[in-house]
Amino acid sequence: MLTIGAQLVKLRHSRSLTQYxxxxxxxxxxxxxxxxxxxxxxxxxNTLILLAD
Structure with a gap:
C-alpha cells in the first residue's frame, strides 16, 4: 500500500504537474x-478533499 505522500507524487506525475x-x-x-x-x-x-478535487 502506498503512503499518502507516494500516492500524491504518483497522481501529480500522472497529470504532468510540478509542485509549483x-x-x-x-x-x-x-x-x-x-x-x-x-x-x-x-x-x-480538508486538504485531502482539496487535493482529491
Missing part, C-alpha cells in the same frame, strides 16, 4: 506539498 503548478491550482504552498510528498506532514481531511 499543483500549488497554484490548490492554493497550498509548494513547501506544504513537498512535506506531504515526503511524509513529513500529514494533510488534514
Amino acid at each position: 503548478q499543483l500549488s497554484d491550482k490548490t492554493g497550498l504552498t509548494r513547501a506544504a506539498i513537498s512535506h506531504y510528498e515526503k511524509n513529513r506532514r500529514e494533510p488534514d481531511i
